[in-house]
Each structure stands twice: as structure tokens, then as C-alpha cells.
Amino acid sequence: MDLKNQIAHIRRFNRNYTARIGLLEKHILDSEYTLTESRIMLEIKERTDCTAKDISEGLSMDPGFVSRTIAALIKRNMVDKTISVKDKRASVLKLTEGGRKHLAILDERSDAQIGGMILDLTEKEQQKVYESITNLNEYLLHEEKQDSRIITIRNELRAGDAGRLIMMHGELYKKECGYNQNFEGYVCKTFYDVLVHGNSERDRFWLAEDEAESGIVGSIAIVARSDNTCQLRWLLVLPEYRKTGLGQKLIREALIYAENMGFGKIFLETSNEQQAAIHLYEKYGFTIQRTYEINDWGKPLTGIAMEKTLS
Amino acid sequence: MDLKNQIAHIRRFNRNYTARIGLLEKHILDSEYTLTESRIMLEIKERTDCTAKDISEGLSMDPGFVSRTIAALIKRNMVDKTISVKDKRASVLKLTEGGRKHLAILDERSDAQIGGMILDLTEKEQQKVYESITNLNEYLLHEEKQDSRIITIRNELRAGDAGRLIMMHGELYKKECGYNQNFEGYVCKTFYDVLVHGNSERDRFWLAEDEAESGIVGSIAIVARSDNTCQLRWLLVLPEYRKTGLGQKLIREALIYAENMGFGKIFLETSNEQQAAIHLYEKYGFTIQRTYEINDWGKPLTGIAMEKTLS
DNA sequence: TTTTTTATTTGACTTTGTCAAGCAGTTATT
DNA sequence: AATAACTGCTTGACAAAGTCAAATAAAAAA
Numbered sequence: 095m096d097l098k099n100q101i102a103h104i105r106r107f108n109r110n111y112t113a114r115i116g117l118l119e120k121h122i123l124d125s126e127y128t129l130t131e132s133r134i135m136l137e138i139k140e141r142t143d144c145t146a147k148d149i150s151e152g153l154s155m156d157p158g159f160v161s162r163t164i165a166a167l168i169k170r171n172m173v174d175k176t177i178s179v180k181d182k183r184a185s186v187l188k189l190t191e192g193g194r195k196h197l198a199i200l201d202e203r204s205d206a207q208i209g210g211m212i213l214d215l216t217e218k219e220q221q222k223v224y225e226s227i228t229n230l231n232e233y234l235l236h237e238e239k240q241d242s243r244i245i246t247i248r249n250e251l252r253a254g255d256a257g258r259l260i261m262m263h264g265e266l267y268k269k270e271c272g273y274n275q276n277f278e279g280y281v282c283k284t285f286y287d288v289l290v291h292g293n294s295e296r297d298r299f300w301l302a303e304d305e306a307e308s309g310i311v312g313s314i315a316i317v318a319r320s321d322n323t324c325q326l327r328w329l330l331v332l333p334e335y336r337k338t339g340l341g342q343k344l345i346r347e348a349l350i351y352a353e354n355m356g357f358g359k360i361f362l363e364t365s366n367e368q369q370a371a372i373h374l375y376e377k378y379g380f381t382i383q384r385t386y387e388i389n390d391w392g393k394p395l396t397g398i399a400m401e402k403t404l405s
Numbered sequence: 406m407d408l409k410n411q412i413a414h415i416r417r418f419n420r421n422y423t424a425r426i427g428l429l430e431k432h433i434l435d436s437e438y439t440l441t442e443s444r445i446m447l448e449i450k451e452r453t454d455c456t457a458k459d460i461s462e463g464l465s466m467d468p469g470f471v472s473r474t475i476a477a478l479i480k481r482n483m484v485d486k487t488i489s490v491k492d493k494r495a496s497v498l499k500l501t502e503g504g505r506k507h508l509a510i511l512d513e514r515s516d517a518q519i520g521g522m523i524l525d526l527t528e529k530e531q532q533k534v535y536e537s538i539t540n541l542n543e544y545l546l547h548e549e550k551q552d553s554r555i556i557t558i559r560n561e562l563r564a565g566d567a568g569r570l571i572m573m574h575g576e577l578y579k580k581e582c583g584y585n586q587n588f589e590g591y592v593c594k595t596f597y598d599v600l601v602h603g604n605s606e607r608d609r610f611w612l613a614e615d616e617a618e619s620g621i622v623g624s625i626a627i628v629a630r631s632d633n634t635c636q637l638r639w640l641l642v643l644p645e646y647r648k649t650g651l652g653q654k655l656i657r658e659a660l661i662y663a664e665n666m667g668f669g670k671i672f673l674e675t676s677n678e679q680q681a682a683i684h685l686y687e688k689y690g691f692t693i694q695r696t697y698e699i700n701d702w703g704k705p706l707t708g709i710a711m712e713k714t715l716s
Numbered sequence: 717t718t719t720t721t722t723a724t725t726t727g728a729c730t731t732t733g734t735c736a737a738g739c740a741g742t743t744a745t746t
Numbered sequence: 747a748a749t750a751a752c753t754g755c756t757t758g759a760c761a762a763a764g765t766c767a768a769a770t771a772a773a774a775a776a
Binding site: 100107108110115153154205209227228229258259269290 | 408409411412414415416418419421422423424425426427428430464465515516519520522523526530531533534535536537538539540541542544545546548562564565566567568569570571572573574575576578579580584586587589590591592593594596597599600601701
Binding site for chain 4: 456457458461468469471472473476489492494495496
């Protein structure tokens with residue numbers, strides 16, 4: 095991607111977007127209070143213990159201008175001012191009941207406008223808009239991604255999921271362990287086995303998805319291997335989602351299911367490089383049964399078979 | 406995804422982004438000419454046969470104000486005005502040499518600013534920014550995606566590619582033909598075969614990528630099946646990229662490679678539902694050798710084996 | 717304590733934007 | 747063709763928004 099091209103693309107977007115948003119904002123905020131007054135009230139509402147300085151810095155306005163505008167708002171009984179306890183030069187600004195009411199009206203109108211922009215989009219398009227905005231927030235504005243990610247887990251395996259899980263395995267194990275494409279090929283085989291020769295009544299997948307992003311962020315599955323024995327497979331959690339308890343949650347779900355389905359034994363296979371996972375498995379009652387050599391994945395590895403008796 | 410939440414997300418972005426961009430713009434455009442003057446000159450530059458009305462509408466400014474500002478620009482020799490041939494009330498505005506020079510300087514500065522915003526991003530992040538902006542352009546501003554998509558074809562199969570191709574096959578054939586997951590499982594098997602048991606010297610992949618989007622948009626591969634015979638596999642072009650000649654290009658690349666590698670015969674397998682593909686294959690010299698039943702993919706299909714002799 | 721810095725205010729501006737009236741040319745209607 | 751309605755632009759009179767410099771009083775640093 096050509097840098098020059100990219101810059102032009104961004105600039106064009108900036109011009110159009112700011113024009114559009116500016117117009118909307120103007121249309122909405124311009125009521126009996128001027129745009130600037132409304133913006134200042136908004137700022138007061140958003141900040142705790144807001145001072146005049148906060149506003150002039152936050153909205154990059156002239157301090158004198160801010161001072162005057164606030165004075166006018168106080169006169170019109172939209173804002174209250176009390177001298178700060180910490181610093182007797184400064185005053186803490188608060189909205190009055192009237193100020194809050196006014197903003198509530200603007201809020202509603204603004205919500206309606208934005209709502210109108212995304213209402214006729216399909217769910218998928220809305221998702222894309224959300225993700226795009228998150229990206230720009232992160233990369234252009236350097237805003238922290240808020241941490242309140244909502245992860246949902248679904249059981250149904252949909253078209254493309256198998257491929258995506260293979261892709262995730264291939265990419266991740268390449269990146270983190272340096273495995274070669276034999277490994278991805280091997281994962282293909284495991285999915286072939288379960289999709290074509292599996293037992294759809296007893297096999298089950300758990301796929302974790304982040305509500306704010308498209309795609310799978312974590313997975314696990316139970317595959318029946320005999321009447322009494324099942325295998326735990328494809329435990330994977332994307333790096334960004336580790337240390338959140340997601341891995342444990344997936345294992346717990348899988349174990350509960352395995353017990354409920356009446357399996358007496360559950361086993362899994364991993365390698366000596368997956369120490370974090372092994373500890374997790376041990377925590378949930380798996381013990382190492384045997385080890386073996388793996389030489390196909392680009393470097394010598396020790397395969398580890400673990401097992402747990404179910405009640 | 407909660408609508409209320411989404412709206413709040415967008416609004417927060419709007420506020421921050423317009424504030425940021427507005428500040429940048431102000432800083433840059435505010436030279437010896439005021440922001441408004443520069444913006445008007447920009448508008449004149451962008452439009453062909455720009456009139457005062459175009460500007461007042463395009464930038465949503467008061468006609469009177471525009472008139473005065475233009476008069477000032479004319480006086481300072483940045484803009485020329487000639488009475489329109491079509492309408493003697495209106496005047497066509499053009500930039501003078503000086504106007505163009507001035508804008509060129511601003512352009513450079515603006516480019517530098519935007520460049521600064523994306524310079525310390527990784528290639529992948531830049532790609533994400535580009536895509537995000539394209540999305541917002543399309544979904545929020547309803548700008549047409551420009552059609553000048555640049556498609557590049559690479560030969561190297563990277564980690565995750567196999568999984569992605571399986572995913573694409575699974576999703577697409579489900580959506581377009583209603584195939585079930587046995588099909589995706591079957592595709593897994595084919596990738597297992599080539600990744601683990603294939604001949605990396607003779608097998609080859611062509612993966613088409615859109616420069617402006619991440620991910621693969623089309624694929625094809627040659628797999629050696631004997632010394633003399635190879636198979637054409639995984640021809641796929643995403644719906645949005647069809648009718649662009651991409652499919653043909655992929656086939657041609659593959660055929661040229663097959664000939665150069667000294668294969669005497671090339672064959673492929675498809676089904677009766679892939680009529681468009683079959684026509685393409687026939688166009689490139691493939692003929693139907695035999696047909697057979699396929700009953701595993703969710704509905705009865707006729708498998709079709711095609712073959713072509715290579716010189 | 718003295719000096720410097722900081723948060724705000726005030727006065728004197730300039731720039732930007734708005735509104736209404738008017739003029740000359742264009743289009744529509746009778 | 748004559749009239750009316752409309753349109754693109756201009757102008758005057760204002761109002762709003764924003765800037766700059768100086769002043770004040772409290773806080774922080776030397």
C-alpha cells in the first residue's frame with residue numbers, strides 16, 4: 095500500500111467526515127444556546143470537578159472567551175460555580191438542573207441523528223462500522239481500547255468455522271512456536287476426521303467470540319473416540335485474550351459437557367512447548383500418561399498425552 | 406451489539422476525531438490566508454467550473470460571506486473570476502498561479518501531518534486504518550468504493566493460508582450452493598494431503614489479494630499427482646471480484662506453470678453446479694472425461710472430472 | 717521572603733458568520 | 747411577448763465567535 099495514496103485517502107475522508115459531522119453537530123447543538131455554549135456545557139458534564147482551564151484546554155479555546163461564555167451561562171442559570179477547595183484561584187463548574195435538562199435534549203437529538211446514520215445498515219455492516227471506529231480510535235487517536243470486552247461462547251459450528259480454526263492454529267503456532275506447514279496440514283486432518291467421520295450427536299465445539307470484533311477468539315472441542323472415551327481438542331485462545339480466564343472457562347465447559355454425556359475418560363494431546371496449557375490441564379485433573387517424539391513440525395518436540403477420569 | 410452502545414461509541418469517536426482533525430487543519434491551513442480562505446481556494450481547485458454558489462453550497466457557508474471572501478482573494482490575486490458563458494449572473498472561479506502555489510504548500514504540510522499520524526504504525530496497522538476508513542466512507546458517508554482495486558497474486562503459501570482457503574470454501578459453497586459441513590471437511594482433507602504428503606517442489610499456489618483489503622480474494626493451485634499428471638485445485642474467486650478476469654488470470658497462470666513444469670496432462674474435479682467455472686475450463690481446453698455421483702455434501706450432485714493435454 | 721507560575725478575568729480588538737434587501741439575469745406562466 | 751417568480755451574486759448592517767494583551771490574585775518554586 096502506497097503511503098502517498100494512503101494519505102490522500104485519509105485526507106479525503108477527513109474532509110468529508112468532518113464536514114458531515116460538523117453539519118450535523120451544528121444543526122443539533124444550535125438551539126437557544128449557541129454551539130459553543132452547548133459544547134462547554136457538554137464538557138462540564140463529562141468531567142468531574144471541571145474548571146475553566148479544563149475547558150479551554152480540552153476544547154482548545156481562548157481562556158478569556160471561555161471565561162466570558164461561562165459567565166453568560168451562569169447568568170442564564172445553566173451552570174453553577176463554586177471556588178475550588180484545592181485552589182482558591184480556580185472555580186469548580188457544575189451544571190444546574192436546567193443545564194442537565196438542556197443537554198439531555200441535545201443528547202437525544204444527537205443519538206437520533208447517529209442512529210439514523212446506521213439504522214439502515216445490516217447487522218454485519220454495523221459490526222464493521224463499530225470495528226472500524228475502534229480501529230481508528232486506537233491507531234489514529236491512540237485511545238485505549240476499553241477493557242470491557244464481552245465474550246460470548248457458542249456451541250454451533252458454522253460454515254467456515256473449521257477453516258478459521260485451522261487458520262488460527264496455523265498462524266498462531268507458526269508465530270509463537272515456529273511450527274511449519276506440516277502442522278497446519280495435520281490440523282486439517284483432525285478437522286477432516288471430525289467433520290466427515292465424527293459423531294455429530296456427541297462431538298461438540300465451543301467457540302468464543304468478542305462481541306465487538308468479528309471472528310473467533312478462542313476455541314475448544316470434545317470429540318468422541320469410543321463409547322467411553324473422548325478427546326479434548328483445539329484449545330486455543332488468541333494472545334490478546336489470554337489471562338482473562340477464557341481458557342479456563344472453555345475447559346470447564348468442555349469437562350462439564352463430557353461428564354454429562356457420560357464419558358468415563360477424557361484425554362488430550364499436546365506438546366512440551368505448551369507449558370501454560372499443561373499447567374491448566376493439570377489444574378483440572380489431567381495427568382500425563384505418556385510422551386512421544388514429534389519430528390514433523392519443523393523442530394523436534396515431545397508429544398504429551400494427558401488423561402483424566404470422569405465421574 | 407447494543408444499538409445504544411454503538412451510538413455512544415460513534416459519538417465519542419466523532420467528538421474526539423473532529424476535535425483532533427479540526428485542530429490539525431487549523432494549525433495547517435491558518436497561514437497568511439485564513440482558514441476559510443484556504444478552504445475556499447481548495448474548493449475552487451477541486452471543482453471544475455466552480456461558481457460562488459458551488460462554494461456556498463459545498464462548504465455550507467453564507468453566500469454573502471463567500472462573495473466577500475472571494476472578492477478579497479481576487480484583490481490579493483489568488484483567484485480569477487470570469488463571467489460564466491452559460492449564465493451571465495454567475496462567474497466561473499479559477500485559481501491563479503499564486504493560488505495554486507499556496508495550496509501546494511498547504512498540501513505538503515497537510516500530507517506531512519497525516520503522514521505523521523500513520524508513520525509509526527506497523528504495516529498491518531496501516532492496512533487496518535485504510536480498511537476502516539474505506540468502511541466508514543462506504544457505510545456512514547455512502548461514498549462509492551472506487552473501483553480501481555489493485556489485485557496482486559503471490560505464490561508462496563504462508564501460515565494460515567490453508568485454513569483461510571478452507572474457510573472461504575466452506576462459507577462460499579454453503580452460501581451459494583447450500584453445501585453442508587461434510588464439504589468443508591472434504592476440503593480439509595485435500596489440504597491435509599497437499600500440505601503433509603504433497604511435493605513442495607512441484608505443487609504450487611496462486612493467491613490473489615486486494616491491496617486495499619486484508620485477506621485472500623481468489624485462489625488456484627497445481628498439485629502433482631504423478632510424474633506426468635497434475636491436478637488443478639481450489640479455484641475460487643470471491644463474488645465481489647468476479648467478472649473482473651481474475652478467474653481467467655489465475656487459470657492462465659496455473660496452466661503456464663503446469664506446462665513449464667513438464668506435466669503432460671492436467672485434470673480437475675468439479676460439480677454440475679459450477680457451470681460458470683466449467684465454461685471457463687472448457688474455454689481453456691479442458692474436456693469432460695467422466696461424471697459420477699456425489700451424495701455427501703447435503704444434496705445430490707453430479708461430480709465432473711475434466712482433463713486437458715498439455716504440450 | 718521573593719520570584720515565578722498559574723487560573724481566571726477584563727477591555728479592546730479582529731475575524732467570522734448571519735440576515736435582509738437589492739440588482740441583474742434566467743426561467744416559468746399566462 | 748409580457749409578466750411573475752426565481753436564482754446567483756452583491757452589499758450594508760449586525761451579531762457572534764475568537765484573539766491578544768494586560769491585570770489580579772492565589773499557588774508554587776527558588
